[in-house]
Amino acid sequence: MKKTWITNYPPGVPAEIDATCYSSLVDIFNQSCQKFAPLTAYISMGKSLRYAQLASLSRNFAAWLQSRGIKPGTRIALMMPNLFQYPVCLFGALRAGCTVVNCNPLYTAHELEHQLNDSEAEVIVIVENFAATLQAALPKLNSLKTIIVTAIGDMLGLKGHVMNFMVRHVKHRVPKWSLPHPVQLTSILNGSGKLPFTPPTLGHNDIAFLQYTGGTTGVAKGAMLSHGNMVANVCQAYAWVKPYTAEGKDFIITALPLYHIFALTANCLTFLMLGARNLLILNPRDVPALVREIGKYPFTAITGVNTLFSALLNDENFINLDFGHLHFTLGGGMAVQRPVAERWKIVTGKPLSQAYGLTETSPAVTINPLDLSEFNGSIGLPLPSTELSIRDDNGREMVTGEIGEICVKGPQVMKGYWNNPEETQKIFDQDGFLHTGDMGYVDAEGFVYLVDRKKDIIIVSGFNVYPNEIEEVVASHPEVREVVAVGVDNGAAGEIVKVFVVRKSPSLTEKQLIDFCRQSLTAYKVPKLVEFRDELPKTNVGKILRRALKA
Template sequence: MDRIWLNSYPEGIPADIDPQQHSSLVEIFDNCVKKFADNTAFISLGKKLTYRELDHYSRAFAAWLQAQGIKPGARVGLMMPNILQYPICLFGALRAGCTVVNFNPMYTAHEVEHQLNDSGAEVIVVVENFAATLQAALPKTPGVKKVIVASIGGMLGFKGKIVNFVLRHIKKMVPTWNIPHHVRMSTVFEEGAKLPFTPVALNHDNYAFLQYTGGTTGVPKGAILTHGNIVSNVLQAYTWVRAYTTDGKDLIVTALPLYHIFSLTANCLTFMRLGACNLLIVNPRDIKGFVKEISKYKFTAFTGVNTLFNALLNNEDFKKIDFSSLKLTLGGGMAVQKATAERWLKVTGKPLVQAYGLTETSPAATINPLDMTEFNGAIGLPISSTYIKIVDDQGQSLPLKEIGEVLIKGPQVMKGYWERPEETTNVFDNEGYLRTGDMGYMDEKGFVYLVDRKKDLIIVSGFNVYPNEVEDVAATHPGILEVAAVGEDNGPAGELVKLFVVRKDPNLTEDEIITHCRKDLTNYKVPKKVAFVDELPKNNVGKILRRELRGK
């Protein structure tokens, strides 16, 4: 197809990348720990970890796995927030030739049980705060051979002892647990450091991750992301950001959890290739503590989701931070609202640039030019080596500016869903394009615009209403903190638009919101009902879950 978007590429970005530059993620890792050995790779709760130390600890973890008889290809589960042990275990597992399975630590025992059994994980590393949940799942997960337990303060030296004491005994954040035959993370490092490590030959076809999707369409499925998929996406992202970075000199704020694909590829892996430092935020929901932590550093890059940016912008201390070093801010995971982007530019002096991707695309598929100064509402241009087409319900390509389903093809697109051949077949069309389930269109310059998820579409008297559009308008009201739009059954007329609103102004009324929306929305798009709530349901990265609001 005619790649019209190439004409809109910023200078220096190639039409295609060469994934053969690296045989695997481990090759990228090995290069980086040699080249940037004395640079700080990660900071957590004030503790710095250099690339040399990352090499040492991850090697020890890999050697320990090999000594336990864990073979290449075995699945290793990681159930941790953003602490130093996460990247160590991540790279250690990959170096041992294993496939990493990321677990959200906030999962219920039922969800942990499903994912352990579905993935066939033989090893799981869990932070003690969530060990009670794992304990409840283990009786029904016979495939698990080894359980390793870490602690939040485990790598923080003397300060870590205080942190652990406070979490265990003062804040009571470590529920009682008892997992027979578990091994402490400190023991693994100690033993592994004395063991021989045998490097594993890896190529693009080896599985790097089983990354489970959020389960918005039934039971969560593991997207198979190979070393080739992730290497490709790292190279694609690298070509986009390299003009705004300096090897070994950057610091990226990593508030989104590394077990989420956006943070994993964008922050951890892409910025590792740059020899950058990841400033890990353990609990980004603690906005006050988050702001206090980042104010200590001259950060150059920032990634997040709309709800996180919004929460920061509503914190007075955040506005006092020195943003002079900030070079790029990337928003993804959910639609960035225009009001949020405009406020970010006003407060930081730097644009908030929107990108788009899916778990199934490793994740980046489109990115806006990073030198944009005005928010354009687009999710960006298809990145190097990536093809996008917009199709109707029959799978036929649509003309420019016509709304249809967004389909993606490129070296970063997953191999399929783990042990789900039928679902894998259904998600690809006959040309090998991935069906995203997202509705959007492309303009004459190649920019892609999302209008909404196919399943979130609200149909009012036969007219299509996209929740994002309604939310964008409502969010400009100064009395609204957060908002979500869903469809509610309205008998023969189909549906009506219902808004769920978290108020900034406690006196804000339903009539005021509806009047505000009427100024910028045609009549059938205007909300007919407003429900005020204390908070909106969100997933692990702060994406608002509309499905949990339907029927309320």
Template sequence: MTDKPWLGQYPANVPAEIDMTEFSSVTDVIKKSCETYADKTAYVNFGAELSYKQVDDYSRAFGAQMQALGLGKGDRIAIMMPNVLQYPIAVFGALRAGLVVVNTNPLYTARELKHQLKDSGARAIVIMDNFASVLEAVVDDTQVEHVILTRMGDMVGGLKGAIMNFVIRRVKKMVPPYSLPGSLTFKAVLADGARASLDEPALNHDDLAFLQYTGGTTGVSKGAMLTHGNMVANMQQSSAWLGSLVTPGEETIVTALPLYHIFALTANCLVFLKFGGRNLLITNPRDMAGFVKELGSIRFTAITGVNTLFNGLLNTPGFADLDFSSLRLTLGGGMAVQRAVAERWKKTTGVPLIEAYGLTETSPAACINPMDLKDYNGAIGLPIPSTSCQVVDPDGQPVAQGETGELCVRGPQVMKGYWQRPEETAKVLTEDGWLRTGDMARMDENGYFYIVDRKKDMILVSGFNVYPNEIEDVVADHPKVLEVGAIGAPDEKSGEVVKVVVVRKDPSLTVKELREHCRKELTGYKVPKYVEFVDELPKTNVGKILRRELRDQYGDPRSSSD
């Protein structure tokens, strides 16, 4: 067996190694694509379009104004928006000014937002006004000096954009009251920046591009330091893998996963930027009926998503009636793709659902199944170009082929480390560059990898990591709770949902009361769907909760308290 048996399974047009010299930075990709595809449509959202030329002009203006405000190379800027036209403008503009982008989930609670802003040391934030009240509660406790506010319809423009903003604020009441004195508007920033000049700093592969926050077994959200080199590498790896499936300047990709998530950020935003593709931004994919209607208005060639997204579409009336004649690429990641969903997807669309595997720490792609795969195979795929994977035992030694161990990844897409957390970095990055993923896997004789189980105790809700310690900390903070253990329970829609097993201090504590407490401190998908009250939790002799035993005893959601 060769050291890299997977190379023998590569499609003919996929190279073993990528060319890292083509682009010096992500900004290099932005500028080259904006020039090459100037007249092509780059983004579509709510029926409004942005050409590559407009993306170039707007991002240049945004970056120039950030510099005018005193932000310089290496300063962090948080961006807290759903998928709207403002997102790529802000991200690209920030990168062109040499800033480091801190992607921020718009659904964060005040506690979560405060941690991320303080930990990253962000000096500025771009935020949708729907979430401004959350920022108001914490901004004085952070290093944020500049707040840039935007509204949903700002870049839609014209009468339609104005009506959208009015309806969202006045009719649907989706903008809670807030007060952020001294804040700037996104439109004013663009207008002022258009009159300023952008001094684009020299950037190379070692410069930081993103602080991409991810959980950890400690429950503390950590910033994965993703360099320009990491992002360029993964873009080059992924685009090489797609090969002949993609025609530059002719693709339309559906972007329903949030761009603040590493999967859509790289796969949709960067890879299809390089290809001069058109991104259809879906702002609210939870509105499945509206999502399907949107898909009916455009001929799309590619779509990415998580298992729950594909399952949702398949179960939405009208989806099966769409025109799939242009669709050539469906990529699933973020969580395991279920066989039933993959088989139904192919039957409905005529296109296989190709499973990929990655982590925030790998920018994210590490393994992808061949694009010419005909049917679901249960594997996470083959290591992509310039990437090595191995399965190791607890001592870090490679196990025999077919045996289970921890999956480790090495390649140019592996993060620099965790922001200001050398001890946490040392736990996952070996001296010779291997990233310990925490996932248990095996490799077959052809170099295909299969995830067997998760070494980490994380719960995966619709592709988002939820760490038990964070949930337990919040639940345990309730005065009527004595002890708590958090586990994942199976769920048809989300893959998994959060379940907490609680020992009450006060017998009057109800499920409703506990959930309301959690909603104040946790993003929606982290709030326990199931709560079970018990007399005691299974523990070791030193008092540590036995999570596996907890899962075995209480993993069935049907055993939950009312």
């Protein structure tokens, strides 16, 4: 497909990036920590961590790993929410040449067992709150040799000791656990300063992450993201946001968990290159606490998913915050609904820009220009050095405006799935394009529009109905807080549309909502069933689990 999108790139954004200027993510890390040494890298619960401290502590962790005989390429699992310990262990593991396996702290024992066995992880760093889960999975683990445990307040000084006491003995948030020979992370970080450390030689082909897919459509698979993949995507994202930022001056809100690929690449790595301050939010689901925390700082950027932005807009204290320093807001992970984006612009005075990507692409594929004055409904323009093709089920490339499957090729596309050549072969075609499973189209100016997941399309009397379209209409009702649309079996006629709704007021009725939809949707698209719920099931990132509701 001809790269018509390049003509609409923001000023200063190149058509191609050169990822060879960095040998690895560690190279980016070292240069940034040296350049921004005295500046604050992270803020967590009122405490700050400077770039120089981040470099020193991660070096200690890497040295300890080497002292234990941990070789480059060894898989190290991290099971932590947004705490100082996460970037310290992340960069320490990478500096030792290891491959990081990110684990969702809310995993069940079965899910954790699958991921640790599949990745053949030999080391895990885990917050004690989730140690009982590891204990339950332990009898079936084949490769795990070293268990490192930390507590939420371990890097917060005196305040942290008080917090650990409260979490353990007052709030009872740490279930009883027993693990063989656990090592305390604090003893590693504090006692390894004199250990020798020899940086291994790393290149673009070395695997930086085994980043597991959500597993919502089957067993989670480990995407092999090389240092080359990650460096390329960081350079692509850096080139895109650089015109709107100032080195050493930006302040980004990180409410999404860093173990998720969106926040990992965007917040943790890209803003590392910018020397930004990064505010770590431990629990974004506690919206009032989140609003109180971000209200303390002159933040310039925030990333999130549609449900997070919607929750913030429904908090009365959020709308009274000072948004004078805010440069841009970036939404991804799921479709941003137009009513949410339009209200965000009214409240903050700044547009909400939508981006698109997936685990297998490190993750960014497209981003909207950050200087757009209004929400345009698209997922943006393909990033520099990215090829994009819209194809039908037979592999034929569609023309401008035609809907087909979004297919991607570029330096950010994964090497394949870990130990899974069959699934790898399924997702790549003979031209080397990765098939995303997402349906969309490209307009005449090169903007890409996401229609829906291929597997989520609802077939009503032979017509394709896209859930995103239904959800956007329902979400525009002033009494709707959240919505998800699914197809329900209707016998020979195929399916009918059902919506699950979280309403703002109990006075909203099924009939009122259906009548509202009739004003904007053709008859076969109008929901036939409405189910009101107090909340909708979500991933830990906040993405609504549509397929769980359908099941």
